Amino acid sequence: MTPTFDLPSWRYDEASPLVRDFTSPAEVRDYEAFHARFRDLDADVERAVALLDPQPSWIIADYGCGTGRLVRRLAPLCATVHAIDLSPAMLDYTRARAAEQGLANIRFHHATFLTYAHAGAPLDAAHSALALHHLPDFWKQVALTRLHAALRPGAPFVLTDMAWPDDHPLDAIQAWLDGLAATDPAIADALADTPRREFVTADWILREILARAGFTLLRAIPGSANVSHTYLCRA
Ligand SMILES: C[S@@+](CC[C@H](N)C(=O)[O-])C[C@H]1O[C@@H](n2cnc3c(N)ncnc32)[C@H](O)[C@@H]1O
Structure with missing residues (x-):
């Protein structure tokens, strides 16, 4: 069957915030300080x-x-960044910072994993973090299948995201939160909503989703507490 890339109205509703409302100007203002x-x-x-x-x-x-730190770092190094x-x-923030830096080769898209329709020449590379x-x-699988279709064959895709380790995941999550609590109890409290209310999956499931979307995994780099990973893939 030919894959469907234009999705129907019953697709997953990406606009409903799970924990943090990224459309809130206050959230955007505080975003980098919170993440730091x-x-x-x-x-x-x-x-x-x-x-x-x-x-x-x-x-x-x-x-x-998000706030476009990577987009603005990439802009001087390549022809176009989407x-x-x-x-x-978030896009307004990124647009304003890019204008301050005099970057003119960034295209801004108010779109999502399930709605972005890439037009023109295929992408030479793609990235997504957190x-x-x-x-x-299920919708991760749909999202990465669509993303793969936007890339030229052989293009690199770098995905960084939370992914629970395959061995003793509950212990790993507890150790991660305990480690955060040792220096910043408020951040540990805030991030406990990640396992509680977000859709972080297991490392093996994410690898399988990447493979079924058509990607070859070249390297997987575990994050510091082994609850996040960076996957370097090739389309
Ligand atoms: C935790 S932030 C990560 C931002 C940035 N990539 C970074 O590493 O700091 C998540 C970002 O993804 C956006 N986002 C969440 N779900 C999305 C989706 N389904 N499609 C596109 N963007 C999404 C949010 O609006 C937010 O800007």
Whole structure:
């Protein structure tokens, strides 16, 4: 059967916030300060750039770009960057920062994993960080199948997301939250909503979803507490 890329109205509703409302201007304003309490934002961007290895002629997309740190880092290194996010407030923030930096090769798309319809030449590379776990697993599969279809054969795709380890996942989640609580109890409380209310899946399931979407996994790099991973794939 030919795959369907234009999805019907009964597709999963990506607009309903699970925990944090990324469309809220206050959420956008506080986003980077909040995330800096549990991740190294600059290191995350530099790891993605190194894995993507962008070339000057390339067209690259970032799905769920948030405040656009990676998009703005990639723009001087390639031909065009597509910044995709469901939140107009995140896109406005990214657009304003990009204008301050004089970056003119970023295209902004108020769209989602399930609605972004890539037009023109296929993407030479794609990236997504900490956005896919907002979708239930069936819809992750649909999302990554659509994303794969937007890429040229052989293009790199770098996915960073939460993914529970295959061995003793409950212990790993508890150890992760205990580790956070040791230095920042408020952040541990806030992030406990991730296993409770979001759709983080298991590492083996995410690898299987990537494979069934058509990707070859080249490397999987575990995050510091082994509850997140960066997957370097090839379309
Ligand atoms: C936790 S933030 C991650 C932002 C950025 N990638 C980073 O690493 O900091 C999640 C972002 O993905 C966006 N998002 C969530 N679900 C999405 C979806 N289904 N399609 C597109 N964007 C989505 C949110 O609006 C938000 O900007």
